[in-house]
Amino acid sequence: MLLSIESSCDDSSIAITDIASKNLVFHQKISQDSEHTPYGGVVPEIASRLHATQLPLILEKTKPFLKQVKAVAVTYTPGLSVTLLEGVTMAKALCLMLNIPLIGVHHLKGHIYSLFIEKEAIFPLDVLLVSGGHTLLLKAKNFAEMDICAKSLDDSFGESFDKVAKMLNLTYPGGPIVESYAQKGNPMRFAFTIPLSHYKDVAFSFSGLKNSVRLAIEELKQQKNELSLQDKYDICASFQKTAIAHLVQQCGKFLQYSKNLNFAVVGGASANLCLREALQELLGQNRHLYFAPLEFCSDNAAMIGRVGVEAYLNGVFSDLDLQVIPRTSEIL
Numbered sequence: 001m002l003l004s005i006e007s008s009c010d011d012s013s014i015a016i017t018d019i020a021s022k023n024l025v026f027h028q029k030i031s032q033d034s035e036h037t038p039y040g041g042v043v044p045e046i047a048s049r050l051h052a053t054q055l056p057l058i059l060e061k062t063k064p065f066l067k068q069v070k071a072v073a074v075t076y077t078p079g080l081s082v083t084l085l086e087g088v089t090m091a092k093a094l095c096l097m098l099n100i101p102l103i104g105v106h107h108l109k110g111h112i113y114s115l116f117i118e119k120e121a122i123f124p125l126d127v128l129l130v131s132g133g134h135t136l137l138l139k140a141k142n143f144a145e146m147d148i149c150a151k152s153l154d155d156s157f158g159e160s161f162d163k164v165a166k167m168l169n170l171t172y173p174g175g176p177i178v179e180s181y182a183q184k185g186n187p188m189r190f191a192f193t194i195p196l197s198h199y200k201d202v203a204f205s206f207s208g209l210k211n212s213v214r215l216a217i218e219e220l221k222q223q224k225n226e227l228s229l230q231d232k233y234d235i236c237a238s239f240q241k242t243a244i245a246h247l248v249q250q251c252g253k254f255l256q257y258s259k260n261l262n263f264a265v266v267g268g269a270s271a272n273l274c275l276r277e278a279l280q281e282l283l284g285q286n287r288h289l290y291f292a293p294l295e296f297c298s299d300n301a302a303m304i305g306r307v308g309v310e311a312y313l314n315g316v317f318s319d320l321d322l323q324v325i326p327r328t329s330e331i332l
Contacts (some may be wrong), residue, residue, distance in 0.1 A: 011031055013301035026062055054219065072100065111266040123140060124262065128266075128270075135206075137151075158267070190216050214311055
């Protein structure tokens, strides 16, 4: 058995994975959404305190498995330093107590392995990773070789949904609520410009689109003081249509230079059904398209455990002086 811990942002999660079969034996996640909603985003200090309370509560439920645990895997990068520290500290304590090895896991590699929970891995793989903190295109050759090929120049895809939701006084996180509003709106009402349409290189940008949404909201407020519910539906629909068109456009550029037949979409924002449909249309029948199960799109310890199993089988371990690294490295 392998125990895994995820605390990179605002989800406290612990899992137990069987090393031989790769089956998930135990998994629990406690979301902090309700605590951060009043602030319209994650407050690191609050998240850290909640991890300190919630992780031990979940760990208590793993007691029946602890004697069989052979290693502990934990997210150590990237993420919020104060929240990563909660998970890493717990992992080190468990390793010392049980006299077993530690495995530091790159959070983004965890998202890639969310595709392979209770399954064998498939490589090589081109990957679009979209979440609240990241928008990246990666080439994953195998477990050890994963390189970032393109990333956002500013906001991430998921972050832009959060910010649009905040502008419209909607709830946090913004992804699900903006997607639900978009289903009731007219995506043609606001002609937002697709970012980087004439940009030669493959990259992402959402700050200009976010600003266009802000200006549209301000103009409506000047006309009628208060936005109607239909106004909000139409803004969300127009914004989502443009944001997804931008992702599809950049992925199309990327695919012109890649001969890989396997393409995957992972990360919390990959749960967006309109995005999934648009990418299925882009790839057509020429490539194999993979999505993580909806329950494992957002941050979770099961995906960290799946990476941990691969590391354990390959003899890749970390020292007990493992340090947290908030920023994303170019190589996973």
